[in-house]
Amino acid sequence: xxxxxxxxxxxxxxxxxxxxxxxxxxxxxxxxxxxxxxxxxxxxxxxxxxxxxxxxxxxxxxxxxxxxxxxxxxxxxxxxxxxxxxxxxxxxxxxxxxxxxxxxxxxxxxxxxxxxxxxxxxxxxxxxxxxxxxxxxxxxxxxxxxxxxxxxxxxxxxxxxxxxxxxxxxxxxxxxxxxxxxxxxxxxxxxxxxxxxxxxxxxxxxxxxxxxxxxxxxxxxxxxxxxxxxxxxxxxxxxxxxxxxxxxxxxxxxxxxxxxxxxxxxxxxxxxxxxxxxxxxxxxxxxxxxxxxxxxxxxxxxxxxxxxxxxxxxxxxxxxxxxxxxxxxxxxxxxxxxxxxxxxxxxxxxxxxx
Amino acid sequence: xxxxxxxxxxxxxxxxxxxxxxxxxxxxxxxxxxxxxxxxxxxxxxxxxxxxxxxxxxxxxxxxxxxxxxxxxxxxxxxxxxxxxxxxxxxxxxxxxxxxxxxxxxxxxxxxxxxxxxxxxxxxxxxxxxxxxxxxxxxxxxxxxxxxxxxxxxxxxxxxxxxxxxxxxxxxxxxxxxxxxxxxxxxxxxxxxxxxxxxxxxxxxxxxxxxxxxxxxxxxxxxxxxxxxxxxxxxxxxxxxxxxxxxxxxxxxxxxxxxxxxxxxxxxxxxxxxxxxxxxxxxxxxxxxxxxxxxxxxxxxxxxxxxxxxxxxxxxxxxxxxxxxxxxxxxxxxxxxxxxxxxxxxxxxxxxxx
DNA sequence: CCAAATTACTTAAACGTTAAACCTAATAGA
DNA sequence: TCTATTAGGTTTAACGTTTAAGTAATTTGG
Numbered sequence: 001x002x003x004x005x006x007x008x009x010x011x012x013x014x015x016x017x018x019x020x021x022x023x024x025x026x027x028x029x030x031x032x033x034x035x036x037x038x039x040x041x042x043x044x045x046x047x048x049x050x051x052x053x054x055x056x057x058x059x060x061x062x063x064x065x066x067x068x069x070x071x072x073x074x075x076x077x078x079x080x081x082x083x084x085x086x087x088x089x090x091x092x093x094x095x096x097x098x099x100x101x102x103x104x105x106x107x108x109x110x111x112x113x114x115x116x117x118x119x120x121x122x123x124x125x126x127x128x129x130x131x132x133x134x135x136x137x138x139x140x141x142x143x144x145x146x147x148x149x150x151x152x153x154x155x156x157x158x159x160x161x162x163x164x165x166x167x168x169x170x171x172x173x174x175x176x177x178x179x180x181x182x183x184x185x186x187x188x189x190x191x192x193x194x195x196x197x198x199x200x201x202x203x204x205x206x207x208x209x210x211x212x213x214x215x216x217x218x219x220x221x222x223x224x225x226x227x228x229x230x231x232x233x234x235x236x237x238x239x240x241x242x243x244x245x246x247x248x249x250x251x252x253x254x255x256x257x258x259x260x261x262x263x264x265x266x267x268x269x270x271x272x273x274x275x276x277x278x279x280x281x282x283x284x285x286x287x288x289x290x291x292x293x294x295x296x297x298x299x300x301x302x303x304x305x306x307x308x309x310x311x312x313x314x315x316x317x318x319x320x321x322x323x324x325x326x327x328x329x330x331x332x333x334x335x336x337x338x339x340x341x342x343x344x345x346x347x348x349x350x351x352x353x354x
Numbered sequence: 355x356x357x358x359x360x361x362x363x364x365x366x367x368x369x370x371x372x373x374x375x376x377x378x379x380x381x382x383x384x385x386x387x388x389x390x391x392x393x394x395x396x397x398x399x400x401x402x403x404x405x406x407x408x409x410x411x412x413x414x415x416x417x418x419x420x421x422x423x424x425x426x427x428x429x430x431x432x433x434x435x436x437x438x439x440x441x442x443x444x445x446x447x448x449x450x451x452x453x454x455x456x457x458x459x460x461x462x463x464x465x466x467x468x469x470x471x472x473x474x475x476x477x478x479x480x481x482x483x484x485x486x487x488x489x490x491x492x493x494x495x496x497x498x499x500x501x502x503x504x505x506x507x508x509x510x511x512x513x514x515x516x517x518x519x520x521x522x523x524x525x526x527x528x529x530x531x532x533x534x535x536x537x538x539x540x541x542x543x544x545x546x547x548x549x550x551x552x553x554x555x556x557x558x559x560x561x562x563x564x565x566x567x568x569x570x571x572x573x574x575x576x577x578x579x580x581x582x583x584x585x586x587x588x589x590x591x592x593x594x595x596x597x598x599x600x601x602x603x604x605x606x607x608x609x610x611x612x613x614x615x616x617x618x619x620x621x622x623x624x625x626x627x628x629x630x631x632x633x634x635x636x637x638x639x640x641x642x643x644x645x646x647x648x649x650x651x652x653x654x655x656x657x658x659x660x661x662x663x664x665x666x667x668x669x670x671x672x673x674x675x676x677x678x679x680x681x682x683x684x685x686x687x688x689x690x691x692x693x694x695x696x697x698x699x700x701x702x703x704x705x706x707x708x
Numbered sequence: 709c710c711a712a713a714t715t716a717c718t719t720a721a722a723c724g725t726t727a728a729a730c731c732t733a734a735t736a737g738a
Numbered sequence: 739t740c741t742a743t744t745a746g747g748t749t750t751a752a753c754g755t756t757t758a759a760g761t762a763a764t765t766t767g768g
Contacts, residue, residue, distance in 0.1 A: 003475065005724055016748050021726060029746060048468075048475040052415065053724035055406040056753045063455075077444075078437030080639070086431045094458045099477065101417075101455050104448045114402075121357065121402045123453065230643065259643055266645075285434070286640050289584065289613055291620075359754055370718050375756065383716060407754035410723045714765070721758085729750080736743070 004045040012041050024049075061124035064098050064312055067116055069105045069132035076132060080256075080284040081301065085153070088305025089129055096313050101125060115142040127312040129153070129305075134196040149315035151308045155198045156324050163315065165307045165325045169199050172297045172329035173206025174213070176251050176279045179295070179331055181214045184340035185249035185277060189222035191236050191261060193253045197228070203253045203281070222247065226257050233257025234264040241268070248276060248340050255280035255287045258294055262336070273338035283332055292335030299329050358399040366395050378403075409478055418452050418666055419474050419482035423459045429486065434610075434638040435655065436485060439507070442659025443483055450667050455479060469496040481666040483507070483659075488550040503669035505662045509552045510678050517669065519661045519679045523553050526651045526683035527560025528567070530605050530633045533649070533685055535568045538694035539603035539631060543576035545590050545615060547607045551582070557607045557635070576601065580611055587611025588618040595622070602630060602694050609634035609641045612648055616690070627692035637686055646689030653683050 006024075010017045015034060023030040023038040024047075030038070055061045066089065068076040076082065090100055103119050116139050120128055127149040133140075135155070143150055144159035154166040180188050190207045193200040204223075211218050224240040226232035233252055237260065241247055252258035258280030262272055270276045272292055280287055283298035304327060311321040360378075364371045369388060377384040377392040378401075384392070409415045420443065422430040430436065444454055457473050470493050474482055481503040487494075489509070497504055498513035508520040534542050544561045547554040558577075565572050578594040580586035587606055591614065595601055606612035612634030616626055624630045626646055634641055637652035658681060665675040 003724095007724080017724085018726080018749080019747060021724095022747090025726085029744095031746060034746080046472070048472050050410070050478070050724050051476050052406045052409040052478055053753090054726075056404070056410060056724080056755085057726045059753075061406065066456075076437075077440045078639075080434060083430070083432030083437065090431075090456065090458050099455060099457070101453060102420075102444065103453070104444050118400070118402050122405050124404070124406055263643075285432075286643065289617075289640065290643065291645050357754095361754075371754085372719080372756080373717060375754095376717090379756085385716060388716080404754050407723090408756075410725090410754080411756045413723075710768100712765100712767080715763085717761085717763100719758105719760070722756085723754105725753090727750100727752085729748100731748070732746090734743100734745080737741090738739100 003050070004047045005050065006047075008045060009038060009041050009047060012045075013037050055124055059124070061126060062098050063101050063123060063125045064093050064309070065116075065120050065123075065125040065128035066100055066102045067105055067128060067130045067133075068102065069130060069137070070134070079132075080286060081282055081299075082131060084301035085131065085305035085308075088302035088307075089309050090305070091302075092306040092309025093313065096309070098126075098309075098313065115139045117142055117146050117148070120148060126316045127151070129308045129312060130155075135198055136196045149312055151312050153304065153308065158323075161315065163311045163321060163323050163325075165304050165311065165327070166199070167297075167299050167304070167329040168326040169202035169329070170206040170209065172281070172331075173203045173251065173253075174210040175331050176281075176297055177207055177210035178214065179333065180249040180251065180277055180279060180337065181210075181216065183249075183277060183337060184342075186216055186340075187219075187222065187244070187247050188216070188249045188251060189224065189240060189244070189247045191224045191226055191233055191240070191250060191252040191257050193228045193257070194225060200225075200253060207251065219244075226260075228254045228256060230256045230260040230263065233260025235260070237261040237264040238268075249278070249337070250276065251279045251281075253281050255282040255284045255294060255296055258296065258336075259286065259290055262290060262292075262294075273336050274341050277337040277340070279337060281329075288334065290336075295334045295337040296332055297329040298332050300327050303327060357404070358396075358401045359404065360401075362399060363392060363395050363401060366399075367391050413478065415478035415480060416452050417455050417477060417479050418447050418663070419470075419477075419479040420454055420456045421459055421470055421482060421484045421487075422456065423484060423486035423491070424488070433486075434640060435636055435653075438655035439485065439659035439662075442656035442661075443663050444659070445656075446660040446663025447667065450663070452480075452663075452667065469493045471496050471500050471502070474502060480670045481505070483662045483666060484509075489552055490550045503666055505666050507658065507662065512677075515669065517665045517675060517677050517679075519658050519665065519681070520553070521651075521653050521658075521683040522680040523556035523683070524560040524563065526635070526685075527557045527605065527607075528564040529685045530635075530651055531561055531564035532568065533687065534603040534605065534631055534633065534691065535564070535570065537603075537631060537691060538696075540570055540694075541573075541576065541598070541601050542570070542603045542605060543578065543594060543598070543601045545578045545580055545587055545594070545604060545606040545611050547582045547611070548579060554579075554607060561605065573598075580614075582608045582610060584610045584614040584617065587614025589614070591615040591618040592622075603632070603691070604630065605633045605635075607635050609636040609638045609648060609650055612650065612690075613640065613644055616644060616648075627690050628695055631691040631694070633691060635683075642688065644690075649688045649691040650686055651683040652686050654681050657681060 006017045006020045010020045023035045129151045131153045133152050133155050146161050150162045152164045156164045221244050224236040226236035250261050261278050265276050280294045280296035283296045287294040287296050314321045360371045360374045364374045377389045483505045485507045487506050487509050500515050503515045505517045510518040575598050578590040580590035604615050615632050619626050619630050634648045634650035637650045641648040641650050668675045
């Protein structure tokens with residue numbers, strides 16, 4: 001026997017298919033008695049609506065799409081940051097009766113690959129949440145002119161139907177740098193992410209403005225750029241400290257890079273936080289477990305995902321949510337930062353270690 | 355203007371809807387010339403098939419479901435283990451033209467929540483992959499009698515349409531214990547996961563059989579049980595080492611618990627690996643970054659996910675894949691294990707530290 | 709040269725649902 | 739008492755696709 005349909009119930013109860021449909025959908029024009037009979041039989045036959053059929057006629061699928069872009073090595077799903085965001089997004093959308101479909105980013109836009117929007121259209125996806133979008137993504141223009149609502153993480157797009165969620169990176173980094181300055185550091189370097197991520201620009205802005213506000217001079221040789229990974233952070237740190245050995249503090253634009261800095265420092269014989277203070281960004285689980293545990297900026301990841309779902313759904317309902325929502329990232333002070341050690345500068349140690 | 359449909363193309367080309375459908379699907383009974391015209395117009399109108407309509411008539415949605423169960427704190431998506439498995443699963447299914455829908459596990463089976471299978475039926479999901487299923491899950495019997503193929507991770511179900519993927523836990527743990535024994539350890543303890551995970555039983559079996567094979571006596575007081583988390587592992591280790599301070603090696607059934615053991619050891623002043631050797635399980639990213647880096651069993655996570663997709667799809671196609679596929683977990687030796695230190699036993703250190 | 713087969717289509721039906729329009733009997737309002 | 743309304747339905751059509759069953763024109767085989 002195949003699946004039970006409205007027709008099966010209708011026949012068994014002795015009413016029309018429409019009556020069953022309306023009863024189950026809670027319309028008031030079905031008598032209390034028939035309604036009860038219908039529900040009983042539906043239960044008995046373990047009726048599950050065929051959502052494909054419903055979608056076809058209502059033109060609404062009840063599906064929201066998730067794109068986890070940049071899924072090479074250590075990115076995307078396997079990035080320690082993504083999990084909680086996705087959890088929040090999923091919870092937020094399930095609460096409103098939606099389901100989630102996950103799409104793989106088809107890398108080369110040349111061949112037969114479709115744009116994100118086209119992928120959505122086939123499945124009648126009502127809105128999409130994009131994580132890991134970069135400024136050089138080939139489908140950006142496509143997204144801007146989307147007719148379904150799009151929420152991006154960390155990357156405002158300025159389209160009619162595009163929205164974004166993210167942290168207030170500028171003030172977050174400002175706070176981190178201030179924290180380091182408060183501890184007496186004056187040679188504060190930044191290991192930033194690549195410029196194709198728009199957070200990188202914001203975080204740099206936070207760094208610059210903090211320096212200005214604190215009366216510290218800006219030195220371009222204290223700025224390094226990496227790819228948000230451990231290896232990249234380590235590499236960037238090592239070349240930078242070689243150039244400018246008088247650094248006593250590092251702000252890294254991701255915890256992974258901060259962990260890379262820690263690794264690099266260990267190799268050089270620098271003791272964190274005694275010789276070098278390190279601040280990360282994200283507060284991934286690993287951050288609290290490194291030695292020393294990382295001082296970092298906690299992004300409310302779950303809340304970010306949840307907010308994305310909220311915006312998407314309200315836009316789907318024809319409302320006009322704010323085009324950009326910024327949540328606050330909180331500085332969490334742990335063991336990787338401390339008062340600047342005036343006696344023994346990092347410089348000396350580095351010279352020794354080499 | 356709304357979406358382009360087959361009808362739009364048909365009118366513009368001057369053929370029937372069927373002709374367009376068949377041309378686009380590659381049937382041979384459309385002339386080369388009309389086919390080309392159809393393709394050109396379809397392209398021009400940026401036609402995207404309405405998959406809901408297709409699903410309705412073919413009774414196949416082209417969707418596979420993913421259930422990431424146990425999504426409390428640190429579990430599910432945010433578990434460092436899940437990401438790569440999901441990446442593999444997604445890649446495997448996209449390659450075959452499928453899409454992935456992710457379902458939230460509705461915890462209490464009492465209220466109005468539906469079984470995993472029912473969730474699938476509504477969306478005509480063709481098969482599902484379940485991660486994090488426990489032996490005490492309320493929907494187990496439902497799953498066993500499923501009419502759509504189900505692949506579980508790490509948990510064989512013995513149903514007509516159920517399959518499972520996982521690692522060969524028994525021989526993996528066997529290798530880990532042998533590694534410790536080879537280093538001279540004789541008091542080897544196990545911090546296992548909770549018994550509701552079937553891997554726990556298998557890992558315990560590996561532990562027992564290794565002990566037997568190596569001629570080491572089994573001592574129940576060297577067995578602890580925790581919840582796979584860092585905190586749980588630490589707690590379990592601390593109470594165990596208090597009871598039996600002569601332990602010189604620990605096998606933990608997850609890297610997170612192993613990291614907890616490391617933390618506990620640090621607090622007691624035990625030096626790893628000098629005073630205590632520790633082996634984990636999973637090879638999560640964190641494992642290589644702890645200090646010391648963890649010796650652990652590497653699960654081929656990506657491959658596990660990919661295999662799940664492969665099995666699911668072949669079962670969807672009416673084939674009969676093996677009901678259980680076990681991949682090999684490889685021992686990766688890092689800094690957390692070393693030769694047993696005969697001079698200074700852990701016992702002495704613990705006594706001192708307390 | 710005619711029947712049979714092939715080519716290139718078309719028509720009709722179906723998938724399971726919802727929405728709009730319609731209907732009938734009972735009830736309410738004047 | 740007659741009409742207007744309401745309650746409780748039913749009938750019909752539509753959503754966009756695929757598939758089975760035609761059909762007319764052309765080609766092939768003997």
